Amino acid sequence: MTSFSRRRFIQLGATSLAAYSNAAILSGCSDGSDGNGFATLNKQALPQDEQGRWWLSNNYAPVLEERDEVGLRVNGEIPRALNGLFARAGSNMANTDHWFLGHGMLHGIRLEDGRAAWYRNRYVHTSLRAAGIDEVMPSEPTSSYSNVSSVYHAGKFLTLGELGLPYEVNPRDLSTVGVYDFAGRLNGSMTAHPKIDAVTGEMLFFGYSFAPPYLTYYQANAAGELVRSVDITLPAAPMMHDFAVTEDYILFYDLPVLFSLDMAISGSNFPFAWSPEHVPRMGVMPRQGGDSDIRWFEVDSGFIFHTMNAYQDPANRSRIILDASRIDPPFWDNGNQDLAQPSHLTRYQFDLDTGMVSEQRLSDAFLDFGQLDRRLVGRPYRYGYAMEFPASGSASALPRPTTIVQRDHESGTLQRFEAAPGLALDEAIFVADPQRTGERDGWLLCYAFDGVSCTSSLLIIDARDVAAPPVAKVDLPLRIPYGFHSVWVPDAG
Numbered sequence: 001m002t003s004f005s006r007r008r009f010i011q012l013g014a015t016s017l018a019a020y021s022n023a024a025i026l027s028g029c030s031d032g033s034d035g036n037g038f039a040t041l042n043k044q045a046l047p048q049d050e051q052g053r054w055w056l057s058n059n060y061a062p063v064l065e066e067r068d069e070v071g072l073r074v075n076g077e078i079p080r081a082l083n084g085l086f087a088r089a090g091s092n093m094a095n096t097d098h099w100f101l102g103h104g105m106l107h108g109i110r111l112e113d114g115r116a117a118w119y120r121n122r123y124v125h126t127s128l129r130a131a132g133i134d135e136v137m138p139s140e141p142t143s144s145y146s147n148v149s150s151v152y153h154a155g156k157f158l159t160l161g162e163l164g165l166p167y168e169v170n171p172r173d174l175s176t177v178g179v180y181d182f183a184g185r186l187n188g189s190m191t192a193h194p195k196i197d198a199v200t201g202e203m204l205f206f207g208y209s210f211a212p213p214y215l216t217y218y219q220a221n222a223a224g225e226l227v228r229s230v231d232i233t234l235p236a237a238p239m240m241h242d243f244a245v246t247e248d249y250i251l252f253y254d255l256p257v258l259f260s261l262d263m264a265i266s267g268s269n270f271p272f273a274w275s276p277e278h279v280p281r282m283g284v285m286p287r288q289g290g291d292s293d294i295r296w297f298e299v300d301s302g303f304i305f306h307t308m309n310a311y312q313d314p315a316n317r318s319r320i321i322l323d324a325s326r327i328d329p330p331f332w333d334n335g336n337q338d339l340a341q342p343s344h345l346t347r348y349q350f351d352l353d354t355g356m357v358s359e360q361r362l363s364d365a366f367l368d369f370g371q372l373d374r375r376l377v378g379r380p381y382r383y384g385y386a387m388e389f390p391a392s393g394s395a396s397a398l399p400r401p402t403t404i405v406q407r408d409h410e411s412g413t414l415q416r417f418e419a420a421p422g423l424a425l426d427e428a429i430f431v432a433d434p435q436r437t438g439e440r441d442g443w444l445l446c447y448a449f450d451g452v453s454c455t456s457s458l459l460i461i462d463a464r465d466v467a468a469p470p471v472a473k474v475d476l477p478l479r480i481p482y483g484f485h486s487v488w489v490p491d492a493g
């Protein structure tokens, strides 16, 4: 690495801030903290929704052009082991009443042989987009915005919308191949958070529905064939965003955010509501078991969007440890557009012998979007990663993280990557070094947005030293709107 250093990062950020500050005085525009993680934000250069909807303003606002960029400027050195596509999914709608309801768009950067070959953004060409339909809740299996996440398994790159079927996309150019239903074996929704068991090669997932069966569990083998479906009995239709797996068990979260028929009848496009009367519980199902084998554990109330990992205690395999980010109750008291309530990384321990469950907050920091070295999904692991959110959230805006945390579960300590001043981050994912096997042998990749220049970049951070400056930063001549989840599609695999 040449002159690229943390100090240089800070200098660059400070220079930009100073330049903008002067420009703001000259132009007479005002600025200030907007709850998005910025002390300064160039609002004049960013769309502002006339109705003040945060998800259509500033860098949440959509980009309406599909672009191709080459000749990208790289600061530092891109690791030569990183050959593949980094992509992030997001909701991209010019007018919508909920951030979750927008046409899916992928923003991808191809890395090869130590260079950034191209950036490209493409809509996912779903049937909803083709029909010009927006602002509705996808309710048919084939209707989906496909905007939440994506997954690469058995040679297929799939975008996922949580509601509706996946769409297959070509990772070489981000073109949409078409709706994907596992050769006709999937006829309902697919979660945006499937788990790939790195040992067996299986992809495990679920789908939820507004009508019974409210929940169905699926298992695809290493070849990508959907070989098992299990309908699961639930008392109501929960919004179930994520789940967890171990070597022998599947964990489901039956928590008090439920589909609301009243809201649907009254015209809500996103009819999910906090339902405190619903008993919060988690179900533990043997991986080869069925509906009647599930053990349900009542847990403290709250809501979980994201799992970090789960595993069985090697000393007692009837003891299951689950790390997930929990939002304290009540959730969505201000309505379901409020996504600013903080989450805390929480450790659940289920004892299948005694039927006991315990819960422990692992950190007072606001941590969500948990990640790990995915070679250890469902297995004991030492290091977890998460985005740390600022404490200044409000229902009128979703604050952006500026810090990535690496938690050492053995020592309980946190290492932090702090973004340079003026940068706000999207989800960081761990990408393993294919030539090394150590748990921290890999990099954290994420998009960053500069609130002054209104351009985005890709950061590559060495997971062995997360507090250090990025080993590489790929600058883009455009902005990438904030979105949801990222993926790495390796060339080989």
Ligand SMILES: [Fe+2]
Pocket (backbone or CB within 6 Å): 192, 193, 241, 305, 306, 484, 485
């Ligand atoms: Fe998610």
